[in-house]
Amino acid sequence: MTATSTEPRTTTALTGRPLAEGIRRDARERAAALAAAGTPPRLVVVTATDDGSALWYVRSIAKAAAAVGIDCDVRDLGPSASRARIRDTLRDLNRDPRVHGIILQTPLPEGLSPAGLAVEIDPAKDVDGANPASLGRCAAGLPGFAPATAEAVVRLLDHHGVELAGRDVAMVGRSLVVGTPVALLLLERDATVTVCHSLTAELRDRTSTADIVVVATGVPHLIGADHLREGAVVVDVGTNATDDGLTGDVDADAVEGVAGALTPVPGGVGPVTTALLLSHTVRAADRATG
Amino acid sequence: MTATSTEPRTTTALTGRPLAEGIRRDARERAAALAAAGTPPRLVVVTATDDGSALWYVRSIAKAAAAVGIDCDVRDLGPSASRARIRDTLRDLNRDPRVHGIILQTPLPEGLSPAGLAVEIDPAKDVDGANPASLGRCAAGLPGFAPATAEAVVRLLDHHGVELAGRDVAMVGRSLVVGTPVALLLLERDATVTVCHSLTAELRDRTSTADIVVVATGVPHLIGADHLREGAVVVDVGTNATDDGLTGDVDADAVEGVAGALTPVPGGVGPVTTALLLSHTVRAADRATG
Incomplete structure (x- = not known):
């Protein structure tokens, strides 16, 4: 199409909601199958902040998870949690076979590096691709979770x-x-x-x-x-x-x-991001039980 | 400086040899100190190819390593080595406390993915930054080895x-x-x-x-x-x-x-690359013994 008309051009809206709905629908079906087989997918969000918008975001993830049949726990360590406390929590979650996905919510207490702690998350449960190893795997085209x-x-x-x-x-x-x-x-x-x-x-x-x-x-x-x-x-x-x-x-x-x-x-991007976090969690559960 | 003269411009040569010599000198001193303390730094190059230029390159690394006081073994698995054989070799080398640096030389036998095998190399011994996790760590500014x-x-x-x-x-x-x-x-x-x-x-x-x-x-x-x-x-x-x-x-x-x-x-880049492989090996040995 060449621009010979004098009509004003319009900007197409690249909406995310229909795509997000499709991803959620697929996640819901697979979550139901996993629950029926006795292994409901489970996501744990670790928080160590009192930042209002972060906590609002975590609640919205928990609600979206529940809506597709994913058990979602928020493990709140409080805004003054130490590095060791967060690290040990992540290690415990890595070892817990009932937990399929782990998200470490930012911000963290001052002075703690998100990447420096996210290296502790087992790449198989790293559903938001926060571990730098997940980033490397995604650059190398190897299986792994990209940041949602x-x-x-x-x-x-x-x-x-x-x-x-x-x-x-x-x-x-x-x-x-x-x-x-x-x-x-x-x-x-x-x-x-x-x-x-x-x-x-x-x-x-x-x-x-x-x-x-x-x-x-x-x-x-x-x-x-x-x-x-x-x-x-x-x-x-x-x-x-x-x-x-x-x-x-x-x-x-x-x-x-x-x-x-x-x-x-x-x-736009927001609803697709949340839907992908859920989809990754179901995929992690699928792999863990498959 | 503005270009008002009519003299022909010249291109400066960004030579690598003096920089490489400085890196090697530093590696030689640290290798000598480690050897004196009873832990000579040790590098193992795993090969699974009969490609002439790859083997020439490996010999040049071994020679350069010897010149700075690093023990360098070439573990030749032959051009028809299986994925499992290479993987098990890398795992054995990860476990061997006398080995500080591991290089998996490319090309590999047809059909084997270098990144897919390099994920097996312990990041602490991954002196050529071949494990995608090392790439992610380098993107995140975390300690680790970048590709030389x-x-x-x-x-x-x-x-x-x-x-x-x-x-x-x-x-x-x-x-x-x-x-x-x-x-x-x-x-x-x-x-x-x-x-x-x-x-x-x-x-x-x-x-x-x-x-x-x-x-x-x-x-x-x-x-x-x-x-x-x-x-x-x-x-x-x-x-x-x-x-x-x-x-x-x-x-x-x-x-x-x-x-x-x-x-x-x-x-240019070549001699600095080889010198950095040696420097990384000495650093890995320093950390392992420190």
Whole structure:
């Protein structure tokens, strides 16, 4: 289609809810089969924080787990838990055959490194891909769990039929839980990937030539119209609580009509991420019992 | 310095030999101290191939190890070794307290995945960073061994005073042993990194805007003058045996006067890689005995 008409262009919403619903439905069926066989899938979320939004997120996971038939325990160690206490809790959970999935919720008490503790999670139970060994396995194409948010980005692009091979991707953000694993997963899918971050000299130059822009920075409305080429596909991983409610890292109003497609916030990457955590837990239980 | 003179520009040679010599000297001193304390550092190279250049490379490692006081055994399993045989050998070496470093030499017998077997190597003995868990640890900034070639690229740039933070890097090649870990290491050093590969649409567009171009493709002379911006720093990881002798992935004659600096082949990344394997082995022995 060439742009000879004078109609304003519109931006397609890359919604995540139908995809999430499909993933949850599949998880629910497999969870029911496992429960019928006497092994209901079980997920444990370890928390060591009093951060309100983290605890809200954990409750939403527990509720979503219950809805698909996964037993979900929250093991709250409190905001002053020591490194040794968290480590020993993870080791106990590794050894417990009734536990199939383990999530170590961030933030942790000050001074504790999430990756430094996540190395303790058995990769077979590491349903949010937090252990650096899981990251390496995902780079190597070996079986293992990718961080759910990173996998959600790729699943969402696939679901909406966005071609990846040979396309230029700008990944804005380099965290271990999103930016880095998204880059590794998209490289495996034959995209050409540029990882940008807060020290990138001219962010606009990097993003405005890309076919696909994925943003995970935690900076509300960082990406505007002049960061994008016309028709770019934009995935917004940001979920920032502001006075105006939940908002993404992309200024959705500003990029309307410039971006060819954009994931909404909320309703884009988020629901797919939660659904994948449940799906991973069921898969871990399947393997453990199979 | 501004380019007002009409003198032809010259390309600086980023030699690796002086850096390698310094790394070896340090390894030799620490190896002597360990031997004096009754624990000479020991490296085992596992081979399962009759590939001539691989075996030549292994002999050169063994010779370099001997020269710094590291005992080096080559455990040759032959070109038809089974997966189980290689796996069991690696597990035995993990358990052997006299062995501090383990290298699994590629190529492996057809059908065997190097990463799939390298997951067996204890990360504490994985001196060439071949276990995907080592890759993940290096992405997470946790203690562990990076693949020696990837670390050599960064050490060489540091040695020659090339600034990394905020610079644009084009990494050409995405292998697990070079391209991917180089990208991860340079991201950790605050560079903006684009990973390109054989399916990248317009390689020239990606490389010709970069401040630093790292090439690891195994394609002789892939990179010429029109791939580079004037003054770019170029690291050539390629070592291709051709009728004209050993040659890199960069056409050195063509880029002379365009590249600001270029690593020679041979004499650039190669000697630093070998020196780092020895240094890693001594460090592993230090930790095991410390």
